[in-house]
Amino acid sequence: MAGTLHDQAAIVGIGETKYTKNSGVSELALASEAVRKAILDAGLQPKDIDGLTTFLLDTNDEVEVARSVGCGDLTFFSKIGYGGGAAIGIIHQAAMAVATGAAKYVVAYRALNGRSGQRYSEGVSGDIVTTDLIHWSWYMPWGLLTPASWVAMFTQRYMHDFGAKPEDLAEVAIATRDHAVNNPAAFFHKRPLTLDEYMDARWICEPLRLYDCCQETDGGCAVVITTPERAKDLAQPAALIRGVAQASGDDQEQMTSFYRPQISNIPEMELVAKQMYAMAGLGPDDIDAAIIYDAFSSIVLMQLESFGFCGPGEAKDFVKDGALRAEGGRLPTNTHGGQLSEAYIHGVNGVVEGTRLIRGTSTNQPAKNEHVLVTAGVGVPTSAMILGQQS
């Protein structure tokens, strides 16, 4: 058994549903469609699949998906907590499963009716007193009920500490939108965003305006993971997992780690980056393109710093000259339009796009695509990976 996950697993199939605001079908239907598409994309059949992994938040249990899709026997199944932080956590699970032989072909999936069903923007509440609900109770009475309100607190302090301006957040939103313009699957396909439109849009929670906030989407995504050895016999070029890691930081809360000495950085992401780069034997200079989790524009800036593309507080300068743009940028980022402008499938649509970037099939394909970074969630116990090409 390998002592590292470096190059021990690869993404070999991708599947996604249409992204809509009202799917008209169950979340299980979305999951089943995405999973089946991913399996067929890999050149496999449902009966080949012996492992399934998803988000703890996903309502589609592994056994329900297995029966619906016709997977048969499973030897591995698991769920990962903490919302979007699980987007690469599930890839991490699948990689460990295939590397250790716990399963041969694992599908990682996420499907939700995020617009027509439960909307995260509608805030937290609840009747069952769990540790998690007690956690939210330190914010609810004072009106902090939504992800935007929690992230706004960090963003305000980040901008204060480092002098970032609304225009810097706008550059993330606009660069990402420009990518969506070219992506037929994106909500904002053919609908560019100007700086004036960005600035004129209503406040959500200051300093976050409307276009600093992600979509709410009905849809599903799935990817198939197996060993590099088996990948060679399959239908698509493999996206090799060069390094993958999870991390929870000191004094971590879910979305509200407000009690650390400094709150204008993301310690858990720094811990993910450190492990992931060490495993991959790579550094920020080796990364050609990135999918950076963008529930909000500001957290893209903060993660550019966590992953070492620039120093603390320097992201505003890094993005200024179009660094995030597919055309000629230093680090083409969120080439599908991201969660801001394509769809919010809790980061897993980013895993699908990261795989496309390695295959060379993105609608905004940059010339260089040897190594692609994909990150998951922000402000939660989280995860990230580097994908690379199989030689």
Added chain:
Amino acid sequence: MPLTPDQKKELEAKLQEFVGKPIGPPKAGRDAVNEPMIRAWCDAMGDANAAYLDPEAAKASLHEGIVAQPTMLQAWTMDGFEMHKGYDEPVNGVQRIHKLLTEHGYTSVVATNTEQGYTRYLVPGDEVTEETVIESVSEEKATALGIGYFIDTRTRYTDQNGDELGWMTFRVLKFIPAQQTAAADSGETAAAAAPARIKAPMGHDNAPWWNEVEQGKIPIQTCNQCGKLFHPPRPMCGECGAMDMGYIAASGKGTVHTFTVMHHPQFPGYDFPILAVLIDLEEGTRLMSNLLGCKPEDVHIGMAVQGSVEEGDDGMKLPVFRPVA
């Protein structure tokens, strides 16, 4: 004061003594099933079904005469208004459990579930008798309303020949109200009020903090062994491993560490825009709160503020902050 573990054990042992036993002898209804009461019930419920009300139509129906509306089952053996007296001077097992819990601080009660089953239709002249058994008393549960015990009863209804008419299960929660101001002290649900802010759900790990707030203090959890301060509260001190936690009162002096002005979406019960502030308390911990008496454009990081517990129009007491003049 919360119960000590020994007091709680003793209380729970007493509660369990009731389980599986009838609450008292079988109880007969005050009146036989009769048409005036059926009519009064149907009026109150807005039920115009001829089988309950119109002798001619009922005679022509498969019932061959007036029958009682089935959901009335419980009504035939109820004590009427006199029932409330039993909660002060218990005359049956359920009332004894209620009194026992009230004496231990579980002062509020709410009915949470009931189900009925019907064996046959009741007809005028039937004499109904009920026999109620306490099916279970739960372990202590933390709920959105407060911490308490669920009490389940099952009642069997029989007729003058001893044959079954139907049954009813009933579940109540007897609890320590999450906030005293919101306490409902009878089985009635509170009348609809103006929308209020979302109260903190109470669990073992946060209720003591809110009890301090009720006393007008801004509490900070402290380890009684090593003195380290924590927020939010937790059951164990991560510094020394002690599980003996207490509270000190913060001075309320602090500065704004960061803030947001919340505009959208707007939730009922809150005044928008909301000025939310993360406060660096002078004691060294932080607290999320609201800044009052300050225009959104005037708030800034580093601003000196003073906190106190204020009661809002919705009756909720919360630590909030105001600018230092």
